[in-house]
Amino acid sequence: MYRYVVKRVLFLIPTILGVVFIILLTMNFTPGDPARALLGESAPQADVDAMNHELGYDLPFTEKYVNYVKNMVVHQDFGVSYFTKQSVFDEVWPRYIVTIKLAFLGVFLAAALGIPLGIYAAVRQYSLWDTIPSLMAFLLAAVPAFVLGMVFLFYFSLKLNWLPSYGMDTWKNYVMPALAISIPPAAMNLRFTKSSMLESIRQDYVRTARAKGASERVVIWKHALKNALLPVITNIGLSLGSLIAGAVVAEKLFSIPGIGSLIVDRISYKDEPVIIAGTILIAICFTIVMLIVDLIYAWIDPRIRAKYARTKG
Amino acid sequence: METVAAVQFKKQSQTKEVWRRFRKSKGAVAGLLMLSVIVFLLVFADFIAPYAQATQQDLAIKLQGPSFGHILGTDAFGRDLFARIVHGGRTSLSIAVLATISSCILGSALGAIAGYFGGKVDSLIMRTLDIFMSIPDILFTMAVVFALGAGFINLLLALTLAYFTNYVRLVRSQVLNLAELDYVEAARAGGSGSTRIIITHILPNAMGVIIVNTTLNVAKIILYESTLSFLGLGMPPPAPEWGLLLADAREYMRVAPYLMFFPAMAIVLCATSVNLIGDGLRDALDPHLKS
Numbered sequence: 057m058y059r060y061v062v063k064r065v066l067f068l069i070p071t072i073l074g075v076v077f078i079i080l081l082t083m084n085f086t087p088g089d090p091a092r093a094l095l096g097e098s099a100p101q102a103d104v105d106a107m108n109h110e111l112g113y114d115l116p117f118t119e120k121y122v123n124y125v126k127n128m129v130v131h132q133d134f135g136v137s138y139f140t141k142q143s144v145f146d147e148v149w150p151r152y153i154v155t156i157k158l159a160f161l162g163v164f165l166a167a168a169l170g171i172p173l174g175i176y177a178a179v180r181q182y183s184l185w186d187t188i189p190s191l192m193a194f195l196l197a198a199v200p201a202f203v204l205g206m207v208f209l210f211y212f213s214l215k216l217n218w219l220p221s222y223g224m225d226t227w228k229n230y231v232m233p234a235l236a237i238s239i240p241p242a243a244m245n246l247r248f249t250k251s252s253m254l255e256s257i258r259q260d261y262v263r264t265a266r267a268k269g270a271s272e273r274v275v276i277w278k279h280a281l282k283n284a285l286l287p288v289i290t291n292i293g294l295s296l297g298s299l300i301a302g303a304v305v306a307e308k309l310f311s312i313p314g315i316g317s318l319i320v321d322r323i324s325y326k327d328e329p330v331i332i333a334g335t336i337l338i339a340i341c342f343t344i345v346m347l348i349v350d351l352i353y354a355w356i357d358p359r360i361r362a363k364y365a366r367t368k369g
Numbered sequence: 370m371e372t373v374a375a376v377q378f379k380k381q382s383q384t385k386e387v388w389r390r391f392r393k394s395k396g397a398v399a400g401l402l403m404l405s406v407i408v409f410l411l412v413f414a415d416f417i418a419p420y421a422q423a424t425q426q427d428l429a430i431k432l433q434g435p436s437f438g439h440i441l442g443t444d445a446f447g448r449d450l451f452a453r454i455v456h457g458g459r460t461s462l463s464i465a466v467l468a469t470i471s472s473c474i475l476g477s478a479l480g481a482i483a484g485y486f487g488g489k490v491d492s493l494i495m496r497t498l499d500i501f502m503s504i505p506d507i508l509f510t511m512a513v514v515f516a517l518g519a520g521f522i523n524l525l526l527a528l529t530l531a532y533f534t535n536y537v538r539l540v541r542s543q544v545l546n547l548a549e550l551d552y553v554e555a556a557r558a559g560g561s562g563s564t565r566i567i568i569t570h571i572l573p574n575a576m577g578v579i580i581v582n583t584t585l586n587v588a589k590i591i592l593y594e595s596t597l598s599f600l601g602l603g604m605p606p607p608a609p610e611w612g613l614l615l616a617d618a619r620e621y622m623r624v625a626p627y628l629m630f631f632p633a634m635a636i637v638l639c640a641t642s643v644n645l646i647g648d649g650l651r652d653a654l655d656p657h658l659k660s
Contacts, residue, residue: 074500085516198640200592202599203633301507323515335508343503
């Protein structure tokens, strides 16, 4: 287990380096240069060239990449925004926290809504507890988060006037965005938990447990659920991706000062450093979550534990 | 010659068998009907509602509710909402279908190579894939659209790069299972090359899983593409896209909620019908899953 953890944690480093590489490579296709963007259209060409040289823009791509990683790791320096001329890190970091908070709230809600309903739907298959939530989940799989958000805005803010439509001051502000982004992944969790649980219930070990006289509660919660949850955990980790997509849209829709709305706003200003830094920071968070999911998986699944225990020494 | 005829006969009966099972599912048939109506409207959009109605502004008739002249009403610039939805759907749906096909081809090819050759090729492809998958789709798509600019081809490229990863994993695992089977061994013993084995022996047997995944992916890309155009990252204006229609409707939510309602219904109906077909196909192609 220890060896697995070390190996998996060390794998973070090449992954993050690769992420930075792909993003910088993509951005390399952007027309225009940084000095022109910083100095403005009227600046003389000589100044622009001098500044581009100073910023290292005229270096080959590999050297630019190495410099970027060095600045990022050693100084937490992500460059200067073309738009506000401020340090990108200072600008991005507080918004990063907002987005992460929203996305994690979404992950939690999606699991809390989807998994219990999925378990119950499987245990009571073909009853109303199965058909109604399953039908809802099926229909909600076809509704993007931003449409849900708009429907919530329309009913809860405009019609009923229960919840504020913008800002981030009180807990009430979080209700609509968090629900809007967590319902689509909750529907996915429900479908996933249900099918995984149905498969688990039909296994021989569940029949064995019943045969030896275990109570229904023990059979479901201890024998069936423990095995059914493994694929569900992977699914929760993967759903963070769609939650981040949801968060970006929710930030735009509910005017939340997060990283997604920052990136979307800065796209029209061609503010490349902010977009690069925002993308990299979110991707790093994402890789860490995937790491945690993998570790939990290994911790729960005795097969993986056994594999690494055996190869030890 | 006899064997060819026999194979063809078998193929035909297999398709028939799948169709027979597909037809039995009410949901799948409803989805197919619904999608047929939608596709019909989109294909003959120019005859049903001319493109000019979707883009030409006429402020005299702005923000009118549904009526006989404009069955779904008009938007803030007096443009016919029905025409905008139909023409927007053309863009959205064709991007979704094309992006699904291109990501399927790219991903399946990489997955087949990784699974069949294994070893260093496999780990190179899979490690690169891990890195790709560590960047949330939406951010990567935004980066691609930012770097290359908005437009049909660039959007297609961005969506392909966001969705091909599914197919690599799927096809790789299929190939890993199938490459062990006797008939592949027999083909190899008969002197078939790797490319031939992959294309004629392995991929056709993985087709069922690929088809189901592809169908469900169309629905996902429809939703995803609408999200992008909602954020203003889709086609450049005045092209009416479903997401864009909703973004525009936001300002007029109070006075004209139908501007929000109809495009949202279009997205949901379209994605639901594709999902229904996908589920039906899954049950029809793999009866073991449904017990």
